[in-house]
Amino acid sequence: MRDLVLTDARELRRTLPKVFQQDRFLLANFAHREVAMLVTSGRTTVLRVNRRGSAGIVGYGDIGAVVELIERNAERIGPVDHALLPYGTEETWPGRVAAATGLATAPPWVWLFCTTAPPHQPGEEMCRILPPEELGEVAELLREANPIAMSSPEDESLAWWGYRDEQGALLSVCAVEFQEDPGWQTGFGPRPGQGVRLSGFGTHPDARGRGIGRAMMAAMTRWGVREHGFVHYGVWMDNEDAVRLYRRLGYQVSAEIQMYRR
Secondary structure (H helix, E strand, O other), X not given: OOOEEEOOHHHHHHHHHHHHHOXXXXXXXXXXXXXXXXEEEOOEEEEEEEEOOEEEEEEEXXXXXXXXXXXXXXXXXXXXXXXXXXOOHHHHOOOHHHHHHXXXXXXXXXXXXXXXXXXXXXXXXXXXXXXXXXXXXXXXHHHHHOOOOOOOOOOOOEEEEEEEOOOOOEEEEEEEEEOOOOOOOOOOOOOOOOEEEEEEEEEOHHHOOOOHHHHHHHHHHHHHHHHHOEEEEEEEOOOHHHHHHHHHOOOEEEEEEEEEEO
């Protein structure tokens, strides 16, 4: 079977809705993005996704078939900054993605989503959306709380939530991305544009263990479900305590991802 490679915008617009119907993770994270290329063979798909000067690939389907599809089409796909592939890719086919893309293996993570309001948590009243004039404090806090965060307060597409204590100190922050509806008629789960994506979550090291992260997650999720119907978030797989916490707040694990980075 020959690989199908699409780059024409009209062809992509006709084909992508069917792709997004196959998987909730793809729908929530990429239906509102600029998909520049689709490479598919049977039930295996690789997307090249562009975003603000960077590019990445996303793979869906059987692990071995995804790796082979990337290897066969690496030249067509071109240079990318990162890859999100099914968990188990590196354990099953060590080194092959790196050889095809030039990317290094990064830690795996899990993707969770929530569509119901969580139980109320103490401290939620201390959480709110931060105004633009307070974003400088966000950058300072992230240097201590989450120095490897890929989300930045300089990104104008993001809003930021924060937790301030009684003295006004900013102790925890998290980015919120409002997802635009590109008009896909997916018929699968929440429409793109209904949901919000959380990222860049960080609590100051001196403030951890006090329930602040739990209060932030509950407050943001309650607001996001009420206003947008759907909230989703990715967390490192080895952060088992966080995954358990989010499950208690009503989140479901829907995908396990092996990440690669430049």
